[in-house]
Amino acid sequence: MWNWFYKLASPPHFYRTATVLEPWLFWPALVLLAIGLYGGLVMAPADYVQGDGYRIIYVHVPSSYLSMFTYVTMAVTSAIGLIWRMKLAFCVAAACAPIGAAFTFMSLTTGAIWGQPMWGTWWVWDPRLTSQLILFFLYLGYMFLRQALAETRQADRASGVLAVVGVVNIPIIHFSVEWWNSLHQPASLSKLETPAIAGDMLWPLLVMILAYQLLMLALLMTGIRAQVLEREKNARWVGELLDTTGHEA
Amino acid sequence: MNEFFAMGGYGTYVWSAYSISFVVLAATVWFARRNLANTRERLKRQRLSKQDRTP
Structure with missing residues (x-):
């Protein structure tokens, strides 16, 4: 176990592991995406209240969940980097930011498109929507901060602190619909309770969430x-890698 | 088939939400891969120019 951990913590091994894992995450994600789309758009029945409009759930909930999952990953790896001064942890954190920003953007836009027919408005300054918009700005702030600081160590530390501090926003997003009066509906899925939606509507959602999760990991x-x-550009293994391999690998 | 695309009157909303999602997903994959390829090319060039200077 520890042997495996130390091995993974060496940059060349980490790089090779990421290279090997990438296609095994990416292609299953695409297959699941196709199944989930067919399930959500064709197999699932129309909703009693929202008709076919509810089908936006199959792209809205996965992107919203991943927007938060990616942030927690970024905050936890930043904390590990700050505490144990692990360079590889900062590599993961820095790689999270553009992915998380993309998922947050998707969550906000699909939410606005869903809000227009159901609530009669694209946007309200509601606790759930506002805290999700703050999440988007946290990702942007993290990326701008990294870009502004030329020295990697300094960029790692400053952006790491921002990521760790910003994690308070995650429970706010999650519980906003319970703490305050919100236009946004409460969670459809919960780890502890039976889901609030029917089985034939539920399975495509779970497949889509899994597809997005694998795609996030592939992108990571x-x-x-x-x-x-x-970061390792001056290391010998990178030199050898660049010399011996072509465009691939 | 037309009924499918109409989505019970919600067609515009449903299809625009799905289109935006997949355009953004595809763009994210494309940018990530291009970024990796660019990094690799840049480091390779830097390495070659360094080798030229040191005989």
């Missing part, structure tokens, strides 16, 4: 590889 592997190469 690509991002990690770029981060590791950049």
Whole structure:
């Protein structure tokens, strides 16, 4: 176990692991995406109240969940990096930011498109929507901060602190619909309770969430590889890798 | 088939939500891969120019 952990913590091994894992995450994600789309758009019945409009749930809930999952990953790896001064942890954190920003953008836009026919408005300054918008700005702030600080160590520390402090926003997003009066409906899925939606509507949602999760991990592997190469550019193994391999690998 | 695309009158909303999602997903994959390829190319060039200077 520890042997495996130490091995993974060496940059060349970490890089190779990411390279090997990437296609095993990416292609199953695409297959699940196709199944989930067919399930959500064709197999699932129309909703009693929202008709076919509710089908936006199959792209809205997965992106919203991943927007938060990616942030927690970024905050936890930043904390590990800050506490144990682990460079590889910062590689993961830095790779999370653009992925999380993309999922948050998707969550906000699909939410606005869903809000228009159901609530009669694209946007309200509601606790759930506002805290999700703050999440988007946290990701942007993290990326701008990294870009502004030329020295990697300094960028890692400053952006790491921002990521850790910003994690307070995650429970606010999650509980906003319970703490305050919100236009947004409460959670459809919960780990502890039976889901609030019917089985034939539920399975495509679970498949889509899994597809998005695998896609996020595949994207993370690509991002990690770029981060590791950049930081290890003077190491001998990177030189050998660049010399011996062509465009691939 | 037309009924499918109409989505019970919600067609515009449903299809625009799905289109935006997949355009953003595809763009994110594309940017991540291009970024990795660019990093690799840049480091390779830096390495070659360094080798030229040191005989």
